Amino acid sequence: MIIYSATKQGFIQDVVANRIDTRIKGAMIRETGHSVSPREVTSWINSMQFMRNVIDDDEIPNEAGIAIEYMIPQTSKRIDFIITGLDQEKQKNAVVVELKQWEKVQAIEETDMDGVVVETYVGGGQREVSHPSYQVWSYVTFLEDYNSGIQDGEINLDPCAYLHNYKEDEDIKSKQYQKYIKKAPLFFKGDEEKLTNFIKAHVKYGGGNILYEIENGKIRPSKALADSLASMLNGNKEFILLDEQKVVYEKVLYLAKLAETKGKQVLIIEGGPGTGKSVVAINLLSEFTNRQKVVQYVTKNSAPREVFSRKLAEGGHARVRIQNMFKGSGSYTKTEVDLFDVLLVDEAHRLNERSGLYGNLGVNQIKEIIDSAKLAVFFIDEDQRVTLKDIGSKEEIKKWAKKADADVLEMNLESQFRCNGSDGYLAWLDDVLQIRKTANYTLDDIDYNFGVYDNPKVLHSKIINKNKINNKSRVIAGYTWKWISKKEPILFDIEIGNYKARWNLMKHGQAWIIHPNSVNEVGCIHTCQGLELDYVGVIIGSDLIVRDEKIITDYRERATSDQSLKGIKKIAKEKGEEYAQRLAEPIIKNTYRTLMTRGMKGCYIFSEDEETREYFRNRFSKDPESYGVISDGASIM
Secondary structure, eight states: OEEEEEEHHHHHHHHHTTOHHHHHHHHHHHHHSOOOOHHHHHHHHHHHHHHHHHHOOTTSOTTOEEEEEEEOTTSSOEEEEEEEEEOTTOOEEEEEEEEEOOOOOBOOOSOSSTTEEEEEEETTEEEEEEOHHHHHHHHHHHHHHHBHHHHHTTOEEEEEEEETTOOOOSSTTOGGGHHHHTTSOEEETTOHHHHHHHHHHHOOBOOSOHHHHHHTOOBOOOHHHHHHHHHHHTTOGGGOOOTHHHHHHHHHHHHHHHHHHHOOEEEEEEEOTTSOHHHHHHHHHHHHHHTTOOEEEEESSHHHHHHHHHHHHTTSTHHHHHHTTEEETTTTTTOOTTOEEEEEETTGGGOOSSBSTTSOBSSOHHHHHHHHEEEEEEEEOGGGOOSTTOOOOHHHHHHHHHHTTOEEEEEEEOOOTTTTOOHHHHHHHHHHTTSSOOSOOSOTTOOOEEEEESOHHHHHHHHHHHHHHHSOEEEEEOSOSOOGGGTOTTSOSEEETTEEEOBSOTTTGGGGGGOGGGGGSEEOHHHHTTOOEEEEEEEEOTTEEEETTEEEEOGGGSOTTOOTTTTHHHHHHHHOHHHHHHHHHHHHHHHHHHHTTSEEEEEEEEESOHHHHHHHHHTSOSSGGGSEEOTTSEEEO
16 A cells, blocks of 8 residues: 655655645545654655655656555555656666664674664664665565566566665674665765665656556565475475375365365364474465465464574575565454465464454454455464463364354374374373373383483583584473573573573574574573474473372462463452462463473473472383483483
């Protein structure tokens, strides 16, 4: 949606007459139903005066098209300024300009936070924000990948950023940003003539309906995007489909065709840890994109989205293209019905009722996803619901599917545990955590490496050694230690005797689980759920202990920085402590079940509580001699 559009001549007249801000504001209210802040109006007054000076050149045709505040479809992003026309060879062009009021930034050292600038004054405070070259290039990349008007009209997009209050310095041009600056040049205070020449190189003649073609382009993945994604998957062993995964994959393709003629379809795919739910989803994402279907991969947690997009793109320029296909579960509060051909919802058990930072947006995430897609595919494991806000269940999905008059099909992915096929370990874990009784009372005849350690430092060293094999081993823990290193990076969050460690996220972001150096950190439920390792070390916190062979949970032991049980104290006050403990118990047990099933080949645990450690040891085998205590203080099965 373009909020303001005019010719170059009309735009200049609006600026000279001091009415450009009221024209944009009026159009914004009319098109969106929302007003804007005084700060944004002021920015229009300032920036549009600068742009008027830049394009007021006789060699830029009066008939050139001008668009201000182009709202990128299916995102909350807006492009500040576009000027369109034909170049010397009569090729259609659109110069896309990101405008900034900034006066100073501080470059960050090179980290995994690709394309980010730190400490610039935005929105009343110092904040970390995207580098303007990266920002405008990512917008252009999205449009090239998804706007059919740009694809079919063969419109070239030429991005740049104009920081008209900024005196050029080395921070904004630091070496980690150069790859984006080359794609989207920077122009600074005093660079008006340079920017004018940049525009003139792309816009020499007026004519054509370029803004109309952009505005009316339908959402459709490009062939280039499909080829890029397919090449990333090709030969990647992590994403090869096995056995029944292929059956589920083909069924989804069939249902997508059915939805085109028979109406809305909903597929619920139930599968435990290691069944390859994410593998199926990623393969489907690629295939539907190849078929030029509008498809997105959806998860509540950002960690799986970040990790899978990085694994596919291997950190190159293609990553931003892939990231555009990965969305949070709260992205569909205002989406029109059936806009998407397919939505692939991984970790559907983690869906919330409402969206937004304060839970004040939308009606219900399950409803909104079903409404938005012709085919909604929900990959679910109800035993991985780990917060009070998690509403994802088969019954809840079926309820909203019925209201949407959708056909519902259910399928199962039987647990293969990817590497070892250890269904027995999962059953044993359910029994030992007293989630449900199973026939697997011990680990006898179960092909899975499990160990209990008496020292967390030794456990962590074991994981560090395992990680040297292929960078697929990590330590994770129950959230019973406060995240104090967030404000004081020199402090340690977890201290047990001579063992000291910090929670993850400080340097490596949501992709910590694949960064080699992060093996020295400790992850939590929020940054590992939905992801797989080879070996995992789990530190059990004081929220789960064993007394007289009975698992006892206590929500009061959770760290105050954890949001999983937010609101439980109020519930305890209103309905009693006993009720609150019963409500929290399955959340705590499911949390440790999830943590202890991240390792596909092995899991090693530690608890500060000796009786708890002994309980797990006694559940190894009916024959105590079948496992041994080795020199590093661990009991290994």
